Amino acid sequence: MSTMPNNQVWMLFSCCIPVKGSRRSLIYDLQRGRYYFIPNAMYELITLYEGKPLEEAKAAYQHEHDAVIDQYIAFLFNNELAFHTDTPDHFPKISLEWKSALHITNAVIDTTIHSNHDYNDIITQLSQLGCAALQCRFYEEVTLTAITSILAAAKQSRLRSVELVIPYQQTITEPVLDTLMQENKRLNSIIIHSAPTASRQLKPAFNATLVYTTEVINDASHCGFINASHFRTNIELFTEAQAHNSCLNRKVGIDVNGNIKNCPSATQAFGNVQHTSLESVISQSAFRKAWDISKDKTAVCKDCEFRYMCVDCRVFVADENDPYSKPSKCSYDPYTAQWLNETENPQSKLFRTLETTSSTPVTN
Amino acid sequence: MIFIISQAEGEHSTVAVMDWLHYKNAHHYRINGLDAILRHTYLLGNGNETRIERTDNTDTILPSKTDTIWFRRWMSGKATMFSSLEIGGDANLINVYNFLRKENATIREYFLHNLKTNKTLGNPSKDALNKLEVLVAAAQAGMDIPRSIVTSSKQHLLEFRQSVPDIIVKSLCNPAMYSYEGSNYVSYTATFNEAQLAALPATFHPSLVQENIPKAYELRVFYLDGACYAMAIFSQSNNQTAVDFRRYDRATPNRNVPYKLPAELSAKIGRLMQLIDLNCGSIDIVRTPEGKYYFLEVNPVGQFGMVSFPCNYFLEEKIADWLIEKDQA
Numbered sequence: 001m002s003t004m005p006n007n008q009v010w011m012l013f014s015c016c017i018p019v020k021g022s023r024r025s026l027i028y029d030l031q032r033g034r035y036y037f038i039p040n041a042m043y044e045l046i047t048l049y050e051g052k053p054l055e056e057a058k059a060a061y062q063h064e065h066d067a068v069i070d071q072y073i074a075f076l077f078n079n080e081l082a083f084h085t086d087t088p089d090h091f092p093k094i095s096l097e098w099k100s101a102l103h104i105t106n107a108v109i110d111t112t113i114h115s116n117h118d119y120n121d122i123i124t125q126l127s128q129l130g131c132a133a134l135q136c137r138f139y140e141e142v143t144l145t146a147i148t149s150i151l152a153a154a155k156q157s158r159l160r161s162v163e164l165v166i167p168y169q170q171t172i173t174e175p176v177l178d179t180l181m182q183e184n185k186r187l188n189s190i191i192i193h194s195a196p197t198a199s200r201q202l203k204p205a206f207n208a209t210l211v212y213t214t215e216v217i218n219d220a221s222h223c224g225f226i227n228a229s230h231f232r233t234n235i236e237l238f239t240e241a242q243a244h245n246s247c248l249n250r251k252v253g254i255d256v257n258g259n260i261k262n263c264p265s266a267t268q269a270f271g272n273v274q275h276t277s278l279e280s281v282i283s284q285s286a287f288r289k290a291w292d293i294s295k296d297k298t299a300v301c302k303d304c305e306f307r308y309m310c311v312d313c314r315v316f317v318a319d320e321n322d323p324y325s326k327p328s329k330c331s332y333d334p335y336t337a338q339w340l341n342e343t344e345n346p347q348s349k350l351f352r353t354l355e356t357t358s359s360t361p362v363t364n
Numbered sequence: 365m366i367f368i369i370s371q372a373e374g375e376h377s378t379v380a381v382m383d384w385l386h387y388k389n390a391h392h393y394r395i396n397g398l399d400a401i402l403r404h405t406y407l408l409g410n411g412n413e414t415r416i417e418r419t420d421n422t423d424t425i426l427p428s429k430t431d432t433i434w435f436r437r438w439m440s441g442k443a444t445m446f447s448s449l450e451i452g453g454d455a456n457l458i459n460v461y462n463f464l465r466k467e468n469a470t471i472r473e474y475f476l477h478n479l480k481t482n483k484t485l486g487n488p489s490k491d492a493l494n495k496l497e498v499l500v501a502a503a504q505a506g507m508d509i510p511r512s513i514v515t516s517s518k519q520h521l522l523e524f525r526q527s528v529p530d531i532i533v534k535s536l537c538n539p540a541m542y543s544y545e546g547s548n549y550v551s552y553t554a555t556f557n558e559a560q561l562a563a564l565p566a567t568f569h570p571s572l573v574q575e576n577i578p579k580a581y582e583l584r585v586f587y588l589d590g591a592c593y594a595m596a597i598f599s600q601s602n603n604q605t606a607v608d609f610r611r612y613d614r615a616t617p618n619r620n621v622p623y624k625l626p627a628e629l630s631a632k633i634g635r636l637m638q639l640i641d642l643n644c645g646s647i648d649i650v651r652t653p654e655g656k657y658y659f660l661e662v663n664p665v666g667q668f669g670m671v672s673f674p675c676n677y678f679l680e681e682k683i684a685d686w687l688i689e690k691d692q693a
């Protein structure tokens with residue numbers, strides 16, 4: 001770096017975006033799907049002096065922190081987050097605009113043995129609205145015939161992916177599931193709950209995954225968990241989360257009784273799918289209100305460095321009377337940068353390392 | 365009505381544009397090139413308009429109703445093939461294959477001829493551009509191009525190399541693909557070292573040889589009727605600051621970021637596209653460490669999704685808007 005000619009300045013690749021939290025900051029590498037913890041001082045250096053000669057930054061801090069600044073810059077280059085250029089004007093920031101050509105991007109339909117859904121009709125409506133992803137959650141036993149007919153309807157639709165959540169049943173063996181995946185290209189995830197043993201298999205031949213979990217998923221309360229393993233660092237979520245809710249935006253849920261909701265776990269219903277069209281519901285401003293509850297408007301989350309990679313939950317919240325309160329199933333405290341429940345935090349050791357090294361950036 | 369001509373396989377970009385047309389309630393119809401040949405009956409006009417009917421009787425195309433056309437691609441599939449044994453040797457096989465290709469090409473020409481309109485995005489007669497013509501047109505438009513020769517003579521190649529020491533050889537048209545014993549191969553752009561040059565015979569198959577342009581980074585520009593959307597591509601091996609790039613090699617993709625073209629360069633691109641009669645396409649450019657831009661090539665049916673997504677440009681919507689605007693005009 002020291003050999004760089006004078007007219008060269010340093011810049012972050014515009015797909016690498018710093019986000020400030022209360023105690024520390026992150027650089028989101030949206031292209032490579034990674035993130036890096038950085039001290040807030042480094043966030044400041046980046047936002048104030050990116051694209052300017054390094055000398056200017058050092059002088060601004062009265063040359064008292066030259067070594068730290070060099071260390072920060074070295075960190076950016078070692079992780080390929082930054083580059084040198086003599087034409088910084090040619091490298092604009094990436095636009096953070098989010099939009100979608102789909103009126104609905106994803107849907108969740110819950111089913112028990114008492115449900116009476118007309119899947120053909122629902123899938124036709126979803127297809128009209130452009131829905132790309134569908135999750136069908138079965139809390140109780142389901143027949144293979146029922147599954148096959150749902151998948152047949154999906155084949156004729158604009159749906160691009162289907163996820164099945166079904167209870168463990170001895171008759172639905174793995175070869176049966178393999179055949180389902182083979183015959184239905186859009187079926188790319190099957191989750192078997194209440195299974196005797198847990199396992200997870202990638203099925204590259206079918207472009208799908210098959211998961212067995214011992215967890216018993218028997219009602220709509222099994223959702224809304226926030227932990228680091230659910231974080232996703234990509235441009236779609238990052239841009240959508242700027243002004244929208246990262247879980248509910250453009251989502252529609254149908255509960256076990258056919259009630260149309262923002263999510264099947266939600267309490268408020270906007271009509272029943274048996275006599276109300278999905279289109280008429282999603283055009284109501286009351287229904288769309290949840291779509292715009294962004295992290296920036298949410299208590300605590302607005303100060304959290306994970307806010308644009310964390311998938312929100314608006315159903316299980318800290319204060320039921322406050323639609324802007326923090327998800328209740330999150331144990332992270334951005335003001336101390338600690339997970340209260342360590343088991344939800346696969347990186348707790350790393351976080352503690354950060355706590356003890358105040359000026360050294362730590363990567364995940 | 366908006367009429368989309370594409371291919372069946374691997375066309376996420378076509379679907380994404382159709383999503384926008386759907387969202388904006390624009391009436392549209394898609395046909396894939398292979399279907400136009402294999403699954404349509406052409407009832408030739410006899411004083412009246414030619415009708416093109418689907419062989420499953422689900423639809424009829426009346427060419428006069430196709431006001432606005434997006435020519436995205438034609439086809440990915442191959443003409444029907446026979447095994448060489450059945451047909452009495454390789455020479456016969458080649459003849460039959462070429463015959464079938466020409467038969468198909470005749471249907472394609474007739475299909476496109478019927479649709480002819482002045483509101484077309486893409487140019488059906490330019491889906492296989494002549495690389496050499498385009499290079500010369502780029503120079504005419506004011507761009508720098510790598511010094512290039514096409515030759516079959518070792519003598520001429522050696523003379524060229526005296527003024528251009530660092531050379532590469534590449535194909536004149538799209539790269540060739542082969543399968544051999546279960547593996548797939550594709551022809552690629554290669555550099556030349558001293559030993560390889562010396563080993564060349566006096567004459568060889570005519571080859572395009574070009575000056576190798578050193579890269580600071582590459583640009584991929586999507587051009588849409590006067591507007592340029594550019595992306596810079598920093599490839600690993602050229603990132604001088606990556607101390608340890610070999611460690612990441614394949615696992616770490618290139619950096620693709622939005623780029624603002626100098627106005628002068630955009631103007632030259634516009635001039636080039638006019639010269640070669642294309643209103644959309646992808647243009648490859650190299651920026652040297654000294655800051656010079658070199659034109660490399662134009663791909664008339666380029667994958668704009670690979671520019672649109674990383675740069676968050678929403679090119680799919682821009683294409684849909686272009687089609688809707690023309691269709692309503």
Ligand code: SF4
Nearest residue numbers: 301304307310330332
């Ligand atoms: S505080 Fe909010 S943004 Fe941060 S991890 Fe918890 S739920 Fe996600």
